[in-house]
Amino acid sequence: MPSRVPLPWLAPLAAALVVTTAFAQPANRPANRGGPPAPPTPTPPAVVAPTANPTPPPAAPPAAPVTPPAPVTPPAAANNINNRPGNPPANGATFGLPLAGLTEAQLIAFADGREDFVQRETPATGLGPIFNDVSCAACHSAPSVGGASGRTVTRFGHSADGVFDPLDALGGSLLQDRSVNGVPRETIPASANVVARRVTTPVFGAGLIEAIPDSTIVAGTLESKPPGVRGRVSVVTDVATGALRIGRFGWKAQHASLLSFSADAYANEMGITNRFFPDENAPNGNTAAIARFNDGVLDDVTDPADGRSDTDRLADYMRFLAAPPRAAMNASALAGERRFAALGCASCHTPTLTTGRHPVAALSEKTVPLYSDLLLHDMGALGDGIVQGTAGAREMRTAPLWGLRTRNALLHDGRARTPDAAIRAHDGEAAAIRDAYLRLADAERQQLLDFLNTL
Ligand code: HEC
Ligand code: HEC
Numbered sequence: 001m002p003s004r005v006p007l008p009w010l011a012p013l014a015a016a017l018v019v020t021t022a023f024a025q026p027a028n029r030p031a032n033r034g035g036p037p038a039p040p041t042p043t044p045p046a047v048v049a050p051t052a053n054p055t056p057p058p059a060a061p062p063a064a065p066v067t068p069p070a071p072v073t074p075p076a077a078a079n080n081i082n083n084r085p086g087n088p089p090a091n092g093a094t095f096g097l098p099l100a101g102l103t104e105a106q107l108i109a110f111a112d113g114r115e116d117f118v119q120r121e122t123p124a125t126g127l128g129p130i131f132n133d134v135s136c137a138a139c140h141s142a143p144s145v146g147g148a149s150g151r152t153v154t155r156f157g158h159s160a161d162g163v164f165d166p167l168d169a170l171g172g173s174l175l176q177d178r179s180v181n182g183v184p185r186e187t188i189p190a191s192a193n194v195v196a197r198r199v200t201t202p203v204f205g206a207g208l209i210e211a212i213p214d215s216t217i218v219a220g221t222l223e224s225k226p227p228g229v230r231g232r233v234s235v236v237t238d239v240a241t242g243a244l245r246i247g248r249f250g251w252k253a254q255h256a257s258l259l260s261f262s263a264d265a266y267a268n269e270m271g272i273t274n275r276f277f278p279d280e281n282a283p284n285g286n287t288a289a290i291a292r293f294n295d296g297v298l299d300d301v302t303d304p305a306d307g308r309s310d311t312d313r314l315a316d317y318m319r320f321l322a323a324p325p326r327a328a329m330n331a332s333a334l335a336g337e338r339r340f341a342a343l344g345c346a347s348c349h350t351p352t353l354t355t356g357r358h359p360v361a362a363l364s365e366k367t368v369p370l371y372s373d374l375l376l377h378d379m380g381a382l383g384d385g386i387v388q389g390t391a392g393a394r395e396m397r398t399a400p401l402w403g404l405r406t407r408n409a410l411l412h413d414g415r416a417r418t419p420d421a422a423i424r425a426h427d428g429e430a431a432a433i434r435d436a437y438l439r440l441a442d443a444e445r446q447q448l449l450d451f452l453n454t455l
Contacts, residue, residue, distance in 0.1 A: 094325045095204060095406065096144035101362040106320055113317025116310045118145055121270055126299025129183035129290050130176035130283045131271040136314065139200045139269070143406045146321050148202040150409035153269070155386045156192040164387035167192060171284040173386060174268050179283065183290055186283045194393075196384040198251055199414035202403050206249070207319035208368040209400070210258050211355035214246040220353075220373040226344040229429050231375035234397070235390045239263060239276045248374040251384070251399075251412045252391035262314040266300060274300035274311045320362075323369065324403030327454040336451030339444060344433040348373055348398040371401035371455065380428025384412050394428060404455040419452045420445075 098110045118137040121127035132153055133139055139151040154175040158165045166173035170189045179185035188195055221231055234253035238245045238260050245256035255261040260276065267277030280293045302309040329337070340346055349371040358364040376395040383394030391397075396412060404410075408417050416422035426434040437445065 095403075096146045097322050098320050099207065099322045099362040102320055102360075106316075106360065106362070109313070109316040110320040113313040113315070113320075114145065116313050117317050121272060123180045126272045128178075128180035128271040129293050130179045130186055130281050132176055132178060132269045134270065136265065136270075140203060146203050146318070147403070148407055148409070149200045150414055151200045152197040152409075152414055153200075154188070155196045155198060155384070155388075156188050157194045157386060158191050159194050159385060159393065164194070164385075164393060166387070169285045171282065171286075173388070176268070176271070176281055176283070181293075183293075184283045184286065189284060194385040196386050197413040198384070199409050199412065201251070201399075202324070202407075203318045204321050204403055205323035205368065205370065206258055206321060207360075207363050208323060208355055208366060209248055209370060209374070210256075210319060211358045211360075211363040211366070212248065212353045212368060212374070213356040214256075216353055216356070217246045217248065217374045220350065220375055223347075225347045226433065228432050229344065229347050229377070231348065231373055231377050231398075231429075232390075232395070234376050246374075247389060248397070251396055252386070252388040253374060253376055253397040254389050254391065258315040258318045259312065262311045262318070266311055266314070272299040272310075274298055274309060275302060276311070319360075324406070324455075326369070326402075327405060329454050330450070332447045332450040333454050334451075336447035336449065339440070339448045340451055343436050343440075343448075345437075345448075346371075347433075348375070348377055348430065349401050350398075369402055372398040374398065374400075377430065378428045379426065380431060382411070382425055382427045401452065401455050405453045419449055 098107055102110065116136075117140070118135055119125075120134045120138070122134075127134060133151070137145045139149055139153075140146055141149045141151075154177070155173045156175060157167050157173050167189060170191070171186050172189075172192070175188060176186050218233055221233060225231070234247035236245055236247040236254060236256050237243070238256045240257050240259040240263065247253035247256050249255040249258070249261050255264065263274050263276035266272040266274050268281065271280060273280055275298060278298060280290050282290050300309045300311050340349075350373040351371055352367050352369050353372075353374070355363055355366045355368060374397060376391050376397055378392070378394050379396050380394060383392075383396060385393050387393050399411075404419065410416040410419065410422040411425060416425055423434060423437050437448070440448070
């Protein structure tokens with residue numbers, strides 16, 4: 001367990017708070033995931049000291065050797081998604097802070113979960129045997145921890161006569177293309193005829209999205225919409241509770257809760273088994289290759305004292321992350337906002353939804369300016385061909401547009417480098433509205449883009 005860093009990035013917040021407790025690790029936290037026993041809990045670090053220049057926390061110690069080295073690391077340009085040329089600076093210091101109005105206990109949970117989010121796993125802490133990257137923050141990195149990046153993962157399957165087979169027995173649909181401990185890494189099976197890349201989405205404001213009632217998302221299907229625009233809810237079984245819920249996270253709205261997404265990502269992106277996903281993934285379904293790793297011991301240990309594990313702490317961190325801050329509007333952006341509504345963009349990219357009553361006051365009955373209806377839409381040629389849950393091959397979740405100005409790998413596979421390119425690729429239910437966008441005069445189109453650049 002790396003010793004705790006004093007969280008200098010929380011300094012602006014600490015300055016605004018009367019901090020009476022250090023962000024100390026609970027003394028009863030279990031030794032990390034079956035690795036060597038942790039050294040005695042170190043003295044908690046001093047109270048967060050306000051500093052004028054918050055800096056990111058120091059990098060975690062280098063991970064143990066991982067073979068082979070990241071074969072899918074995208075070109076540096078794709079990863080440097082901050083500050084699209086000509087954009088207002090993203091100002092990393094204002095992204096990634098906790099929600100305003102959290103209690104001290106919630107702030108501690110946020111800080112604790114953030115530590116897990118940035119922690120680089122190693123084989124000794126449960127990484128692999130097959131995986132995609134070593135920490136959540138390796139992919140969710142820009143413009144700060146909790147953000148998106150140009151990093152993509154790959155899904156595959158076989159489609160014939162309108163029937164999609166995720167090739168479960170061959171390790172589908174998610175590819176894990178790295179491995180440790182001499183286990184073979186996955187490759188795309190020859191029988192796959194659908195291969196789709198998915199770019200990393202940000203998790204800023206994720207707790208607000210989680211707190212939107214299912215009934216509110218369902219109500220979005222009943223609103224009157226421009227001709228051709230429909231929208232369906234994604235119905236999923238929430239892994240964390242077993243309940244049928246309305247999905248809202250991921251490109252296919254494939255998860256309803258942050259706990260289930262954490263558990264899924266831990267197991268399937270990093271190979272960290274947990275109480276919801278207790279089995280290691282077998283490379284391309286080759287169970288013999290990993291038999292020795294399925295020893296019945298979970299990588300993510302649940303603390304007997306409170307029944308919680310790192311999976312829960314990750315969910316807390318994301319739940320308590322603030323929404324991405326908006327940039328200032330000017331006259332052109334204001335005109336563009338009106339165009340966004342008049343064209344019909346807002347019929348899918350719903351400017352705001354509202355959370356329900358929530359035990360966490362900072363999440364209760366709040367306006368959420370996410371610019372999404374959280375519904376699935378048939379996007380025609382833009383669909384990714386993957387069937388996931390109730391989402392069909394051409395159906396995609398309306399991408400929330402908040403935080404857009406900090407990103408330059410847009411659409412599900414990151415193919416669009418600018419909002420303009422992303423809009424031009426809209427199809428299916430959005431085709432008529434895309435055409436109306438294309439018919440705008442250059443100056444009008446610029447107003448719309450100026451508005452998007454404030455999000
Ligand atoms: C290898 C890169 C990678 C790693 C590691 C990773 N993610 Fe992600 N994350 C992604 C991608 C890609 C998506 C979009 C996936 C999709 O929709 O199919 C995503 C989406 C998400 C979302 C959904 C956000 C939304 O509304 O769309 C959450 C929540 C999330 N990740 C949490 C985590 C957590 C927690 C961890 C660590 C346990 C983690 N991720 C590790 C790449 C990664
Ligand atoms: C029928 C619903 C619908 C309409 C209408 C619509 N969009 Fe979208 N939009 C989507 C979906 C779904 C996606 C995600 C597409 C994908 O999977 O790549 C998206 C993605 C985007 C993205 C990329 C976001 C990202 O995170 O990658 C931008 C920018 C965008 N839309 C802007 C607009 C604008 C501007 C308009 C109006 C001209 C508009 N959209 C109209 C459904 C819609």
